[in-house]
Each structure stands twice: as C-alpha cells, then as structure tokens.
Amino acid sequence: MSKRLVSKRPVPPPTAATERPVTRLCLTAVALAFLALFLVLPVIVVFSEALAKGVTVYLETFDDPDARAAIELTLLVVAIAVPLNLVFGVAASWAIAKFEFRGKSLLITLIDLPFSVSPVVSGLIYVLLFGSQGLFGPWLEAHDIKILFALPGIVLATMFVTFPFVARELIPLMQEQGSLDEEAALTLGARGFRIFFTITLPNVAWGLLYGVLLCTARAMGEFGAVSVVSGHIRGVTDTMPLHVEILYNEYNFVAAFAMASLLTLMAVVTLAAKTVLEMHYGDALARTTRI
Amino acid sequence: MMSRMALFLTLAAFCIAVCAGRVEAQTQLLNVSYDPTRELYRDINSLFAADWKKSSGETVTIRMSHGGSGAQARAVIAGIDASVVTLALAADIDAIAERTSKIPADWQKRLPDNSSPYTSTIVFVVRKGNPRGIKDWDDLVKPGIQVVTPNPKTSGGARWNYLAAWAYASEKNGGDDAKIRAFMSALFKNVSVLDTGARGATNTFAQRSIGDVLIAWENEAHLALQEMGADKFEIVTPSLSILAQPTVSLVDGNVDKTGNRKVAQAYLEFLYTAPAQAAIARHFYRPVKPEFADKKDLDRLPALKLVTIDGFFGGWAKVQKAHFAEGGVFDRIMADAHR
Numbered sequence: 001m002s003k004r005l006v007s008k009r010p011v012p013p014p015t016a017a018t019e020r021p022v023t024r025l026c027l028t029a030v031a032l033a034f035l036a037l038f039l040v041l042p043v044i045v046v047f048s049e050a051l052a053k054g055v056t057v058y059l060e061t062f063d064d065p066d067a068r069a070a071i072e073l074t075l076l077v078v079a080i081a082v083p084l085n086l087v088f089g090v091a092a093s094w095a096i097a098k099f100e101f102r103g104k105s106l107l108i109t110l111i112d113l114p115f116s117v118s119p120v121v122s123g124l125i126y127v128l129l130f131g132s133q134g135l136f137g138p139w140l141e142a143h144d145i146k147i148l149f150a151l152p153g154i155v156l157a158t159m160f161v162t163f164p165f166v167a168r169e170l171i172p173l174m175q176e177q178g179s180l181d182e183e184a185a186l187t188l189g190a191r192g193f194r195i196f197f198t199i200t201l202p203n204v205a206w207g208l209l210y211g212v213l214l215c216t217a218r219a220m221g222e223f224g225a226v227s228v229v230s231g232h233i234r235g236v237t238d239t240m241p242l243h244v245e246i247l248y249n250e251y252n253f254v255a256a257f258a259m260a261s262l263l264t265l266m267a268v269v270t271l272a273a274k275t276v277l278e279m280h281y282g283d284a285l286a287r288t289t290r291i
Numbered sequence: 292m293m294s295r296m297a298l299f300l301t302l303a304a305f306c307i308a309v310c311a312g313r314v315e316a317q318t319q320l321l322n323v324s325y326d327p328t329r330e331l332y333r334d335i336n337s338l339f340a341a342d343w344k345k346s347s348g349e350t351v352t353i354r355m356s357h358g359g360s361g362a363q364a365r366a367v368i369a370g371i372d373a374s375v376v377t378l379a380l381a382a383d384i385d386a387i388a389e390r391t392s393k394i395p396a397d398w399q400k401r402l403p404d405n406s407s408p409y410t411s412t413i414v415f416v417v418r419k420g421n422p423r424g425i426k427d428w429d430d431l432v433k434p435g436i437q438v439v440t441p442n443p444k445t446s447g448g449a450r451w452n453y454l455a456a457w458a459y460a461s462e463k464n465g466g467d468d469a470k471i472r473a474f475m476s477a478l479f480k481n482v483s484v485l486d487t488g489a490r491g492a493t494n495t496f497a498q499r500s501i502g503d504v505l506i507a508w509e510n511e512a513h514l515a516l517q518e519m520g521a522d523k524f525e526i527v528t529p530s531l532s533i534l535a536q537p538t539v540s541l542v543d544g545n546v547d548k549t550g551n552r553k554v555a556q557a558y559l560e561f562l563y564t565a566p567a568q569a570a571i572a573r574h575f576y577r578p579v580k581p582e583f584a585d586k587k588d589l590d591r592l593p594a595l596k597l598v599t600i601d602g603f604f605g606g607w608a609k610v611q612k613a614h615f616a617e618g619g620v621f622d623r624i625m626a627d628a629h630r
Contacts, residue, residue, distance in 0.1 A: 131369035132391065141370065149371040231371040233321060233356045246357070249490045250329055251518040 046264055049257035061258035069235040070243035071262070076151070077239060078219045081158040085215055089166025090208065094200060096167075097174030098182065111167045114160055122160045123228025126153055149231030154239065157225040162215045169211030173204050206281075213274045217267045318351045320555055323373035325360035325447055325537070326490040327511045331574040332377070338570060339561045343554065351554055359488040360447030367393070367542065374546050374555040377539040379447025381405075381600075382607035384540050393544025407536040408562035409576040412597055413448075413455040415527040416496065416505040416512045423503045427529050428459040431504060432477035439484050439502035441492040443614075443621055447537075448489035450615060452506040455533040458598045462531060472624060479628040497524065508535065509592065513575035534597040 019027075051058050061067055092111060096104060114122060128134050130147040140147060147153045181203065185195045201208075223241040230237045238246065240263050247256035324332060336353040343351050356363065356371065360379035367373050368390050378384055381399060388394040399406045417425050423436060431438055441449035453475075460474035483502055486492040489511055496505035497519045504527075507515070512526050539559055546552040561567055565583040572584035577592055604610045614620045 127369050133368065137370060146372070148369060149366065231323075231356055231366055232358055233354050233371075236354055249326070249357075249494070251514075 043264060046257055046260050049253065050261040052257075053254050057254055058258050061255040062262070064255075066235040066238065067243060067255070067259060070238045070240050070259070073151075073154070073238065074220055074240040077155055077158050078216055080155050081162060081219050082212060082216050084155075085159055085163055085166050086208070086212055088163065089170060089211065089215075090201070092167045093170035093174055094196065096171055097177075098179050098200070108171070111164055111171075114163050115168075119157075119161050119222065119224030120228060123157050123225035125160075126157055126225075126229050148229055149233070149237060151237070153229040154226050154237060157229045158219050158222050161222050161225050162219045165215035165218060166208065166211035169207050169214070170204055173207040174200070177203055209277065210274060213270050217270045220266055220270075221263060318349050318551065318554060319549075320351060320353045320374045320551060320558055321356065321372055322353060322375050322377055322558075323356045323363050323367055323371060324377040325363060325379040326357055326488045327448070327508055327514070328377060328537075329355070329357050330514065331510075331571065331576065334570045334574065335562070335567050338566050339558055342561065342566070343557065347554075349554070353558070359441075359445045361445050362487075367391075372545050372549065373542045374549065374551055375539060375541055375559055377537065379535075379537050380450060380607060381536070381538045382450075382611045383447060384538055385607060385611075387542070391544065393542050394540055395543065398540045399538065401541070402539065402559060403563060404579045405536065406538045406540060407579065408539060408559075408567070409537065409571040409578055411509045411535045411537070411576050412532045412595070413452050413506060413529075413535060414509045414512050414532065415529065416493075416507055416515060416524050417503065417527055419523050419525055421525055421527065425504050425527055428456055428478075428531075429463075431456075431481065431506075432474060434481075436481050436504065437483040437502040438478065438481045438504055438506065439486075439492050439496045440482055440506040441486045441489055445487040446489055446492075448508050448511070448535075449492075450610075451508070451533055451535040453614070453621065454600070454604060454610065455529075455531075456506075458533055458603055459529065459531045461603075462598075472620070472627070475624045476627040479624055482628075509577075510575035513591065528593050528595055531596045531598065533603075534599045536600065 062071070092107070095101070096108060127148060129136055130140060130153065131137050132141060136147075147156070181199045182195050185199050190198065221241055222239075223245075226239055227242060227245075230239065230242055232238060232242060232246070234246070240259060244256050244259045244263070247253075247259060322332060322336075332353075332355055336355070340351050340353065343349060356366070356373075358366070360383045363376070364378060364383035364386050367376060367387050376384055376387065376394075384394065384398060388396050388398055402408070415425060415431075417423065424430065425436070430436065440452045443449040443453045456478055457471060457475060460471040464470035464474070484492070484495050486495055489508060492505060493507060493511055493515050495501050497515050505512075509526075516524050516526065539562065541552070541555055541559060543552075546555045562571075563580065565580075568578040568580045568583035569585060569588075571578040572581070572588035572592075575588075575591065578584045581589055598604075600607060600610065612619070
C-alpha cells in the first residue's frame with residue numbers, strides 16, 4: 001500500500017471493497033460452501049442418524065439410567081468448572097491488564113498453555129500428579145481423598161482445558177480500556193474492591209459473558225483430557241462425550257448419535273443465547289467495548 | 292455482593308465434589324474390564340445381582356469400565372478403584388501385581404483354570420463372499436491384501452493376533468527364526484490401519500469399510516456379524532490359531548479398603564457356575580466348563596488346532612519382554628515392514 005502512495009501516478013486509495021462483484025460472489029460462495037460442508041452437513045447427519053429409527057427410539061436413549069447419569073455429570077462439571085474459571089479468569093486478566101509486575105509476559109504465556117498443549121497431555125499431567133504412583137498420590141490415598149477417576153479429577157481436567165477462554169476474552173478488552181476510569185474512581189476516593197466491582201467489572205461485562213459462554217460450550221464437549229482422568233466407569237464417571245464413544249463402540253449407533261445431538265443442541269443453545277443477548281443489548285455492548 | 296456469593300457457591304460446590312468422591316455405598320463392585328466384554332458382563336452382572344440377592348439378601352450394584360486391556364491395567368495402577376479386573380491377558384494383571392501391592396504375585400493360582408473362566412481364539416472376518424479368497428494365514432501376507440488389526444502395544448487382543456500369526460509361521464517354517472520374521476514383516480506391511488483397541492479395529496473394518504480382512508477375537512467377530520448383519524461379512528477360521536486366555540483377579544488392595552471382598556470374591560467364583568458359563572457361550576466365548584453351555588451355542592465355535600501361550604511361547608512374562616517391550620521383536624518387525 002505504501003508503495004502505491006509514493007508512486008508517481010496517483011491511484012485512488014483502495015476502499016474496503018474494491019473487488020469486482022464476481023470476485024466477491026466467488027469468495028462468498030466459497031465461504032458458504034465451506035460452512036455447509038464442514039459445519040451444517042455434519043450437524044444434519046448427527047440429527048438424521050439419531051432419528052433414523054424414529055422419535056420413540058431417540059427418546060428412549062435418554063431413559064437409560066447411564067445416559068441420565070452422563071448428562072447430570074456433564075452439567076455438574078460445567079456448573080463447577082465454569083464459575084471457578086470465571087473467578088480465576090477475571091482475577092488473572094485484571095492483574096495483567098491493570099498492573100505492572102515482573103513475570104507478566106510469563107503469566108500471559110502460561111494462560112495460553114492449555115490452548116497449545118494437547119488435551120491428552122493435560123489429562124496425563126493429572127495422572128502424574130494425583131495417580132497412585134504420582135506426586136500427591138500416596139498422600140491422597142492415605143487420607144482417602146479421590147481426585148483421579150472421580151468428579152474432582154474430571155472437573156480439574158475440564159478447568160485446565162477451558163481456562164484460557166475467559167482470560168483470553170478479557171485481557172485485550174481490559175488493556176484497550178486502560179485504567180483511566182479506575183484512576184478517576186481512585187481520585188474520587190474509591191478503593192480496591194469497590195473500584196473493581198463498580199468500574200472494572202461492569203466495563204467488561206459483555207466480554208465476560210462471551211467468554212463464559214464459550215467456556216461453557218467447550219467444557220460440555222471436552223473429550224481428550226477427561227477421557228484420560230475419568231476411568232470410564234459407566235453411570236459414575238462417564239461424561240456425555242465419553243458416553244457417545246461408549247455407545248458407538250457398542251454398535252448402538254442411534255443412541256450414540258442421539259446423545260451427540262443433545263450435546264450439539266446444548267452448544268447451539270449456548271451460542272444462541274449469546275446471539276439473542278447481543279441483539280437485544282447490542283448498544284450496551286458497543287459502549288463497553290468502545291468500538 | 293453478587294460475586295462474593297458466586298465465589299462462596301463455587302467453593303461450596305468444589306467441597307461437595309471432593310466429598311462426593313469419598314462417600315460410596317458398601318455393596319458396590321467395580322469391574323475393570325477390556326473392550327469386547329461389554330455385552331458379556333452386562334448379562335453376567337444381572338445374573339449375579341439376582342443370585343446374590345437370593346443368597347445374601349443384599350442388593351449389589353456392579354459398575355463397569357471398559358477400554359483397551361493395557362490402558363485399563365494402567366488405570367488400575369494409577370488408582371482406579373477396581374474391585375475385580377477381568378482383562379484380556381495375564382500379562383496385564385501381572386503388570387498391576389508388579390507395580391502396586393494391590394494384587395499378590397501368585398494371583399493366577401487363586402482361581403480354577405489359571406483364573407480364566409472363558410477362553411477365545413483368533414479368527415478372520417472377511418467381506419461377504421470372501422472376494423479375496425482368504426483361507427489361512429498365508430493369504431494375509433500376499434501383496435495387495437489390506438489387513439486390519441489393532442496395535443499390540445495398546446491392545447491385548449492385538450497381542451493374541453500377533454502371537455497366533457507367529458505360531459502359524461513357526462509351525463510352517465519349522466521354527467526358523469529368520470523365516471518367521473520375514474512372514475511377520477510381510478503381514479504388518481499389509482496392515483493398513485493399526486487401531487488402539489479391538490473394538491476400534493472392528494469399527495474400522497465394518498463401519499468404515501476399510502481393509503480386506505480383519506484379524507479379531509472370535510467372540511468379537513461373531514458379535515460384529517450379529518450386530519452389523521451376517522449378509523455383509525463372513526468368518527474364516529484359520530488352520531491354526533492361539534488359545535486366548537483372558538484372566539480375572541480380585542484387586543485385594545482395593546476390596547480390603549472398600550470392605551467388599553466377600554461379594555467381589557463371590558462374583559469371580561460365580562463366573563465358573565452353570566448360569567455364567569451358559570452366558571459365556573451365548574456371547575461367543577468358549578466356556579471352560581462346556582457341559583453347562585447350550586449345545587447350539589457351542590456348535591457355532593468350530594474345533595481347530597490351538598497352541599497355548601505357556602506351551603508354545605513359554606508364558607506371558609517371556610513373551611512380553613521378548614516381543615512387546617521397547618525395542619523388542621515387534622518394534623523391529625514394524626521397522627522392517629515400513630522400510
């Protein structure tokens with residue numbers, strides 16, 4: 001672009017859409033085709049397979065006590081992991097965006113770690129830490145506390161994998177906003193937590209909501225890390241994604257896809273909630289992000 | 292205020308989660324098993340629960356965990372609360388005994404028939420009409436044949452597959468080591484997909500239609516035919532195979548802690564009784580007490596020449612070290628096959 005500006009013959013500066021209509025059409029078509037092939041089609045397949053033997057068979061899947069237990073466990077894990085990640089995510093991004101301290105870039109890198117590490121590896125980390133032969137294993141066993149192959153292990157693995165969602169959403173937002181509002185509040189005599197709850201938190205409310213929704217969707221669907229720490233005990237430590245695999249491996253394809261369709265629905269509802277909120281409160285959102 | 296409330300709630304939830312892990316009903320059993328036994332144990336568990344209710348008046352809940360045999364053994368070593376283990380081969384239970392103090396070293400002598408209440412063998416599954424004309428192990432090493440078998444490093448079934456092929460090659464070549472290895476390399480050169488578990492391999496072959504022949508547990512082969520349709524596949528029994536002996540054991544360290552030793556022991560002994568042995572044959576396993584099984588179930592399992600792990604290979608400890616350890620014979624065969 002800079003070359004064009006210094007060239008001798010003046011060229012009109014390129015605007016946002018100088019491409020010819022044909023090019024635009026092609027690009028749109030490619031994007032739509034890609035979406036249809038890789039997103040819409042699989043979702044349709046999931047639902048058509050699930051309903052292949054009729055609605056009655058589909059609904060029977062959810063009558064099975066093991067299926068119920070898997071759904072309950074998944075919801076319970078989300079109910080524990082997401083609020084905890086919310087608290088940690090807000091704390092971490094607050095510290096990073098508003099304060100200067102040594103090791104800040106290290107902290108940012110660490111927050112991103114779960115994105116770059118394979119979920120299987122993150123599951124294995126917990127086996128190495130809390131397994132019988134692991135670092136804390138003997139102590140935990142002596143005190144009869146179960147982490148691995150029980151709810152706490154599944155929650156920890158889910159939290160590890162979904163940790164960056166809230167923080168990653170908030171850090172750029174908070175950095176962009178700077179700390180002017182907070183400084184103003186400080187000059188008006190507000191202190192610590194008061195500033196946080198009346199200024200900082202409301203300012204990022206929308207970004208926070210977005211992060212929490214993404215975190216929820218991901219927490220429901222986590223497979224790899226949970227698979228390593230769960231122990232696959234039917235009706236006890238099987239989450240919904242694990243139960244899908246089990247049903248599939250038992251040649252119970254209708255039930256497997258029925259369970260998968262429920263997972264898909266839960267994710268779609270989560271994202272739809274986000275869209276609806278955006279539609280209704282778009283102005284407020286624009287204000288807080290200061291676009 | 293709201294956030295403090297949220298913080299309190301999450302902390303409370305976490306405490307409940309930790310505590311929930313500690314509380315457990317007394318008459319619960321956890322059977323940690325390998326992949327293809329799902330249908331078998333679903334049947335046996337309901338039989339045993341009814342039997343136990345009748346004899347002791349107690350209601351027992353039996354939980355199941357299934358996966359690759361090696362992976363399941365590792366889960367027990369890492370501390371999963373298994374009351375009993377019912378794994379694909381003795382070597383995996385040996386591994387638990389070796390690395391933890393939860394199972395005594397002589398576990399295999401505690402139950403009849405070397406602690407294997409049922410056996411099976413290794414057969415081939417081919418597409419209907421047997422288009423590639425597969426009759427015996429020799430046909431599997433022909434160029435262009437695509438073979439599906441799981442990975443012996445992670446799957447117990449796959450180790451039996453590997454050893455069955457080895458036994459055949461050994462019989463055929465009079466024990467000539469170089470010729471056996473050449474045969475095995477040719478075989479693994481034809482392997483197109485190396486899944487981690489037996490059930491995964493069956494799904495690859497049957498659902499995803501990959502490969503000309505699947506090397507599988509006999510019970511798994513029959514189950515696949517039953518579930519996916521006998522009009523799509525055929526079972527081919529080779530001239531020689533291996534007597535696969537899945538083994539079972541109490542996990543003493545866990546049952547003594549949970550206090551369910553009595554019912555766990557009864558559960559394992561129940562596997563040798565008439566109703567369980569009949570169920571075993573129903574699910575295409577070979578019962579150790581065939582007199583209890585239905586004759587028409589037994590007729591589905593043809594007689595063939597079977598070598599044993601102890602007789603032919605000198606026991607699992609030896610095989611495990613020589614063939615499947617890091618840098619062992621299997622690793623070298625794979626390196627040869629993919630040169």
